[in-house]
Amino acid sequence: MTGMENGVPHATTVSSFSSLSLTPTYAQVILDVSSRLLGVVERTKRLGINLLADHQKEIGTTCAGKGLDKLRDVTWRESAGLPEIADCAGWLACEATELIHVGDHKIVVARPLEIRSSDRAPLLYHRAEFRRIGESA
């Protein structure tokens, strides 16, 4: 997941992305209240969802870390004012319409402004490791 504030890109690995409503279309992402990216989303009301492809495990690992500049070695471009990572399996640029506080997380209700998909296979996360579809655990 990506965000942009004052021209600075931010990124965080999340597995909590899912569809929420078909008509009208909404998605959701759930973020820990300690997430730096959550602050960016709360202030800008925008978020980018980059569905990583199965060759992008390094990006998933890097963005699960802390710190600024996680996209330093990643190819991306600006789409709808958000960082869109190159060669992903899918992309959604979203407006954060609601943030719902539950325990130590917040549900971010995301209204898509742009949606793109590709033929690339998605990266999976199973038994604490990034994997490809069909790879045995």
Ligand SMILES: Cc1cc2nc3c(=O)[nH]c(=O)nc-3n(C[C@H](O)[C@H](O)[C@H](O)COP(=O)(O)O)c2cc1C
């Ligand atoms: C596979 C995977 C899935 C994750 N899913 C989530 C998630 O859904 N929500 C969340 O808040 N953190 C999730 N994390 C942890 C964040 O990526 C991690 O805490 C990150 O350092 C937060 O960065 P930030 O403070 O810059 O936002 C996940 C980590 C991994 C490896």
